Amino acid sequence: MIELDNVSFSYRRGEPDVVPALRNLDLKIESGQLVAIIGQNGSGKSTLVKLLTAVLYPTEGEIRIDGVPVDREHQWDVRRKVSVVFQDPDDQLIMNRVIDDVAFGPENLGLPRDEIAERVHSSVSMLGLEDIGSRLIEDLSSGQKQRVAIAGALAMSPLYLILDEPTSLLPVPVAMRLISTVRDLSLRENMGVLHVTHSMYEAVLFERVVVMDAGRVILDAPPAEVFRDVDKLREVGLDVPLAASLAHRLRARGIPIEGDILNTADLREALDAALKSSPSG
Amino acid sequence: MQPDGTPPVLELKGFSYTYLEGTPRASEAVRDVSFRIHHGERVGIVGATQSGKSTVVDSFAHLLRLGQGQVFYEGEDVADPGYDRGRLRREIGIVFQQPDSQIIEDVVGADVAFGPTAAGLSAAETRERVEESLNTLGLPYQDYRLRYVHAVSGGQRRRVAIAGVLAMHTPVLVLDEPMAGLDPRGRKELLELLIKLQRDRELTLIVCSASLTDASLLCDRFIVLDRGTVVMDGPVREILGEADRLAELDITLPEPVVGAREMQKLFPDFPTDLLTEGELESELLERLGVTT
Numbered sequence: 001m002i003e004l005d006n007v008s009f010s011y012r013r014g015e016p017d018v019v020p021a022l023r024n025l026d027l028k029i030e031s032g033q034l035v036a037i038i039g040q041n042g043s044g045k046s047t048l049v050k051l052l053t054a055v056l057y058p059t060e061g062e063i064r065i066d067g068v069p070v071d072r073e074h075q076w077d078v079r080r081k082v083s084v085v086f087q088d089p090d091d092q093l094i095m096n097r098v099i100d101d102v103a104f105g106p107e108n109l110g111l112p113r114d115e116i117a118e119r120v121h122s123s124v125s126m127l128g129l130e131d132i133g134s135r136l137i138e139d140l141s142s143g144q145k146q147r148v149a150i151a152g153a154l155a156m157s158p159l160y161l162i163l164d165e166p167t168s169l170l171p172v173p174v175a176m177r178l179i180s181t182v183r184d185l186s187l188r189e190n191m192g193v194l195h196v197t198h199s200m201y202e203a204v205l206f207e208r209v210v211v212m213d214a215g216r217v218i219l220d221a222p223p224a225e226v227f228r229d230v231d232k233l234r235e236v237g238l239d240v241p242l243a244a245s246l247a248h249r250l251r252a253r254g255i256p257i258e259g260d261i262l263n264t265a266d267l268r269e270a271l272d273a274a275l276k277s278s279p280s281g
Numbered sequence: 282m283q284p285d286g287t288p289p290v291l292e293l294k295g296f297s298y299t300y301l302e303g304t305p306r307a308s309e310a311v312r313d314v315s316f317r318i319h320h321g322e323r324v325g326i327v328g329a330t331q332s333g334k335s336t337v338v339d340s341f342a343h344l345l346r347l348g349q350g351q352v353f354y355e356g357e358d359v360a361d362p363g364y365d366r367g368r369l370r371r372e373i374g375i376v377f378q379q380p381d382s383q384i385i386e387d388v389v390g391a392d393v394a395f396g397p398t399a400a401g402l403s404a405a406e407t408r409e410r411v412e413e414s415l416n417t418l419g420l421p422y423q424d425y426r427l428r429y430v431h432a433v434s435g436g437q438r439r440r441v442a443i444a445g446v447l448a449m450h451t452p453v454l455v456l457d458e459p460m461a462g463l464d465p466r467g468r469k470e471l472l473e474l475l476i477k478l479q480r481d482r483e484l485t486l487i488v489c490s491a492s493l494t495d496a497s498l499l500c501d502r503f504i505v506l507d508r509g510t511v512v513m514d515g516p517v518r519e520i521l522g523e524a525d526r527l528a529e530l531d532i533t534l535p536e537p538v539v540g541a542r543e544m545q546k547l548f549p550d551f552p553t554d555l556l557t558e559g560e561l562e563s564e565l566l567e568r569l570g571v572t573t
Contacts, residue, residue, distance in 0.1 A: 041464045168462045171491040172533040198464045239465040242536040264543035
């Protein structure tokens with residue numbers, strides 16, 4: 001479990017231009033949970049990622065990952081439990097060939113050779129990279145590179161995979177395939193996933209959506225519940241999936257839209273039901 | 282030629298290009314692409330990844346050695362011996378997808394000044410251009426000119442890259458995936474800004490994207506590429522009206538169009554040439570018999 005206990009963090013602490021980035025955050029994430037974290041730029045998402053990967057440490061409060069406190073003394077223990085994938089794969093791919101990059105992490109853990117081979121093999125096959133394992137990374141598309149970055153993160157056998165806007169530079173169809181793979185992995189490996197994103201269409205695919213604004217969590221619930229709160233999301237500068245927003249507008253017009261509306265198929269079904277039950281239809 | 286006799290700003294005629302031609306790794310990027318873009322048009326060159334968009338953009342700036350076909354700028358063949366290719370660099374501003382690939386200085390003001398200085402403008406003129414470009418992009422000159430490029434956000438870095446191109450005062454502005462990596466608020470702001478900029482300066486605007494979401498609000502015409510060839514070319518609404526064809530091309534459709542296609546399962550005659558959620562809502566309300 002990831003536990004954040006009254007966590008605050010400020011940049012440039014003690015200086016006149018101090019920037020509070022996280023304020024009194026309480027958050028618990030169970031192992032194996034699929035969580036999307038949304039919020040506009042400056043809401044504290046990236047700071048949260050840096051705290052969970054022991055790049056920064058809380059100014060106040062405490063974070064524990066699987067019981068291990070996130071502090072300077074335990075930074076390496078923390079980093080064995082969480083792996084992170086960044087927005088731009090070029091920031092984290094360092095070797096020339098795909099399989100060498102995937103092997104880089106386990107090699108640096110000093111694992112025995114056959115275990116390294118085993119981890120590389122399974123990560124590569126989970127991401128569907130078997131056919132391009134010996135290719136040069138520079139020859140790959142951005143979507144393929146991001147898969148290699150995820151395979152590298154997986155080869156560390158983390159308890160939690162943290163995805164820091166890994167899809168924002170990818171075309172939507174490629175991004176959707178990537179999220180679908182991550183979901184499968186999480187279910188298979190019982191690995192927790194924290195996915196930071198701006199895309200509401202990705203967020204609806206997760207079990208739980210945490211909405212951040214100005215360093216605080218303002219909504220934390222399953223997607224159907226979060227995306228009912230159309231006005232609140234708009235207020236903090238976030239998009240709402242079109243189907244959820246339309247459902248909101250149609251309800252305001254007195255059209256009985258029942259149930260959870262997360263995508264246009266849900267909306268079509270709800271409309272169909274409304275048409276069949278209405279006396280004039 | 283337009284009715285008044287002015288040639289198109291840009292014209293591609295039978296343009297084909299193969300990377301690494303003549304080697305075992307040769308790959309054909311575009312084949313027999315022809316189109317004309319006129320002054321003041323707002324054109325979206327759209328298609329899935331690998332459809333040839335970037336190759337077409339590179340041809341505008343004469344970054345590729347032409348194999349087959351011709352590229353004309355203002356009616357002149359850019360491959361002619363003696364053609365002043367510096368003119369292309371001065372008149373066609375290109376903002377690439379990754380802002381970092383075209384930001385060269387460490388400090389915002391210096392980076393935006395790079396182009397005008399290199400073009401030989403005086404210090405005073407350059408300063409004026411930098412101030413104007415940064416202000417236009419919502420990065421107030423006094424606040425931003427001395428900031429480090431690496432210390433501003435990704436969205437701001439993209440604006441710095443655009444400001445650097447704007448400062449060149451090019452009549453043609455080409456943007457490759459301008460919205461990639463921006464959050465919803467950043468996208469909305471940049472969209473409004475680009476629409477205003479295009480109108481105020483009567484720019485010829487060319488936007489490359491694999492997504493029609495923002496391009497449909499920014500452009501009035503789409504040229505659709507698929508595996509290196511032009512498969513559709515027409516006004517935005519006309520193209521969106523053929524949503525089924527677009528959906529087969531792995532292009533991201535605008536949300537109102539996705540919604541409209543779903544509604545066609547309930548109302549077979551539901552139109553797909555919709556630009557906004559409001560338009561989708563009115564179509565729906567009409568079919569539900571609700572008077573607005």
